[in-house]
Amino acid sequence: MLRIENLHVSIDGRLVLRGVDLEIGDGETHVLFGPNGSGKTSLVMSILGYPGYRVLSGRISFDGVDITDKPMDERVRMGIGVVFQNPPKIYGIRLKDLIKIISKSKMSGAEISGLMDRLNINSSLLNRYLNVGFSGGEIKRSEIAQVLTMKPKFVILDEPDSGVDLDNLQLIGRELAENLKDRSGLIITHHGYILNYVKPVKAHVMVNGVIVCNGEPETILNRIKESGYRWCERCYEMRRSERL
Numbered sequence: 134m135l136r137i138e139n140l141h142v143s144i145d146g147r148l149v150l151r152g153v154d155l156e157i158g159d160g161e162t163h164v165l166f167g168p169n170g171s172g173k174t175s176l177v178m179s180i181l182g183y184p185g186y187r188v189l190s191g192r193i194s195f196d197g198v199d200i201t202d203k204p205m206d207e208r209v210r211m212g213i214g215v216v217f218q219n220p221p222k223i224y225g226i227r228l229k230d231l232i233k234i235i236s237k238s239k240m241s242g243a244e245i246s247g248l249m250d251r252l253n254i255n256s257s258l259l260n261r262y263l264n265v266g267f268s269g270g271e272i273k274r275s276e277i278a279q280v281l282t283m284k285p286k287f288v289i290l291d292e293p294d295s296g297v298d299l300d301n302l303q304l305i306g307r308e309l310a311e312n313l314k315d316r317s318g319l320i321i322t323h324h325g326y327i328l329n330y331v332k333p334v335k336a337h338v339m340v341n342g343v344i345v346c347n348g349e350p351e352t353i354l355n356r357i358k359e360s361g362y363r364w365c366e367r368c369y370e371m372r373r374s375e376r377l
């Protein structure tokens with residue numbers, strides 16, 4: 134579904150991804166861990182083709198097609214959907230208008246109301262300008278509703294469980310678990326709360342713009358909980374010395 138090879142990306146002349154390799158198979162969900170500033174969001178933006186993220190070398194393929202140089206709208210049409218970590222406020226655009234535009238020919242009215250009900254998005258939230266004054270939970274539920282309405286083949290979730298209380302986490306977790314059954318995904322999480330609901334098949338850890346290890350999600354999360362990212366930094370140093 135997604136194959137990333139030796140990806141180097143810079144933002145504003147600053148190298149943020151330094152040779153990322155990642156492969157996610159059809160129907161698989163993977164999880165990505167990594168300390169703050171390690172480049173996780175930059176990887177998401179690079180997969181999406183967000184302007185400003187300059188690919189210096191390497192390749193991104195999606196569904197067997199090289200998308201490295203494709204514009205963002207084409208990638209989205211191919212089926213990549215992203216739930217952003219920090220989506221912007223947009224004055225003048227109501228959530229309901231955006232959902233209406235996104236859902237065109239993708240979802241019936243009944244399907245949309247079912248989704249909104251399950252995510253506890255009521256008409257008063259639908260009538261508000263996008264993310265303006267939304268709480269942490271409302272932002273995430275609204276982001277997830279927008280992305281699921283697009284029916285993407287591949288869903289990227291950048292910290293869907295950050296800044297979300299336990300009730301919101303349950304709503305989000307259940308909906309994502311159901312939706313990830315028949316599509317592929319990549320979830321970024323710090324504390325792993327979302328993994329109580331969604332069960333990825335593989336975990337990766339990113340440090341300083343490279344993926345330093347892969348493994349079984351539960352094992353890796355437990356190690357991070359026990360000793361933070363100290364041991365990952367040692368793996369990073371080992372990888373770096375192997376490369377030199």
Ligand SMILES: Nc1ncnc2c1ncn2[C@@H]1O[C@H](COP(=O)(O)OP(=O)(O)O)[C@@H](O)[C@H]1O
Nearest residue numbers: 144145147149168169170171172173174175176
């Ligand atoms: N627009 C930008 N301009 C310059 N540097 C950036 C920009 N966005 C991110 N960075 C830098 O890239 C690095 C990786 O950031 P990010 O991808 O957000 O990490 P993470 O999501 O793992 O916390 C950080 O050092 C951050 O400061």
Ligand SMILES: [Mg+2]
Nearest residue numbers: 173174175218
């Ligand atoms: Mg981030």
